Amino acid sequence: MILAIVLGVIGAIVLIIGIIALFKSIVIIPETSFAIIQRLGKFNRIIERGIHLIIPFIDKVAVKDNSKEKVFDFPAQSVITRDNATIKVDTVVYLKIVDPKLYAYGAERPIVAIEMLTATTLRNLFGELELDESLTSREIINAKLTRILDEASDNWGIKVNRVEIQNITPPKEVQEAMIRQMQAERDKRARILEAEGIKQSLVLKALGEKESTILSAEAKKRQIVLDAEAKKEKFVLEAQGQKQAIDMINSANLNPNYLQYKAIEQIKELANGKATKIIIPPNLAEVSKVIATGSEIFESTKDK
Template identity: 45%
Template sequence: MPIIVFLVVLLIVFLSTIRIVPEACAMVVERLGSFHSVWRPGVHILIPFMDRIAKRINLKEQVADFPPQPVITKDNVTMRIDSVVFFVITDPKLYAYGVENPIAAIENLTATTLRNIIGSMDLDTTLTSRDEINTQMRSLLDVATDPWGIKVNRVELKNILPPDAIREAMEKQMKAEREKRESITLAEAKKQSAVLTAEGNKQAAILNAEADKQKTILAAEAQKEKEIREAEGKAQAILDVQRAEAEGIRLLREARADEAVLRIRALEAFTKVSNGRSTKIIIPSDLQNMSGLVSALRESSSPFDGKEELPSSVQNTTEGNTVATYRDEIRDEG
């Protein structure tokens, strides 16, 4: 029975010496009061009454959110800025023995570093240089926390809170700037509208001028085509008359007209002459007497009707006569 009790006690003591370190964690082990080793993830045996786990350390990336810190800018404006620090523990031994309270140390170091950086900037630069401030703080904190086994990965400024008076002045300034941009935008819009309207009027005038020009050209071409067709019609009519006269002459020649027929045609020509308003009449020189000519003209002319006398001016031809002239024309046409 005592042996069984001894074995149970021995088993309990053995099991109590077994330690399992989870992933992303580390344990700092001291032996007889001094640093012995750092246990990484896995199974480890702790020697009873000799070894002691001094510190359990989380190796994951951690976030430290610090409250707003009062800072003064270069132009003596007091504001409050809160920051967030992202860090990871790279050396558990240094983290365990480097500083008493690492998080408080990082907070104080962040506040002093932030005051130094903001003190070299004015208000406007501070409000527009977040990235620059973040970069400088990360670089300075990373160097300062190396002896503590801490690596600072990133530093971000959450809020920059200027005084109420400064904030109201900034709001008024932004309002005035927005109104200025609005006025400029409206002026640009009116200018653009005027330019586009003028351009549209210009294009409309050009199109109207082109339309009038095209209309004038078409009207001129139509008038030209009309005159050409009228001239062609007149020429065709004259040609048809000449062809008809030539056909008549040809028929006379084929009919072998004698001297009497030619005289009759000559008298018909004189009849046409007497129908006009001419004051001069050309008569053949071989008529038997003037009374015969007068009688023939009075019988064939309708305007006189035997009531009016012939014109007083009568010109006799000196060479040839109308019949001979008409005969020559017939020969020329043949």
């Protein structure tokens, strides 16, 4: 009876151990991940995505990670430029694990090693530059920093894709000077724009006055031409009217006595100083007679 109980307990223990061993012998690796398998404390193999079997209690998963690109935002570092200005530099490093074995055994803490190397490299690079250069050479610093970190991290199974400098914070007095300089630049640009606006306004005003003067002169010119055309037309019409009147008189065969009478009337008006027209008889030979008759009339009027 006791033996049966003991055997039952042993069987249960073996079953439990078997179940545990079964679970421990199955390792599932997700996509883009990997694991380092050690056997009795020694590197055995690298397993990647999928289901894998290992020997329970002999094999173990020493390192488990993924090969996706990782982003590390390291704390800001204080660096000194060549002209002894102290600034703070904040960097972001983009990297990925390319060799799991080197990553597991190349350095004790490879990410910490990357952080320390980043800080050291920043101090060296900024120590070669003056403050003004460091503020305007961000792309150059990024490229140099990426190259140095990538070369150094090869022994750790890490590929540094790029390093970006997020912020460069100069001392407070330098920031205040930069603010004053930017304000001065803005004021300068505002004055230039204002001057350009005034200049443009004056140019447009001058062009407008010029155009107005030209239009006024052209209008006066057209008016003078129209007046001259009107006078010319008037003279032509008057001449044509006088010609037509003379032609009508010449063609009418008027009574000579009537013409002498009209001539005497006109001469009389001449004597009064009110005459504006003179009728010339069609027969110029009779002019002397008309004048003689007119003279007699004038004398008689004068005697009265």
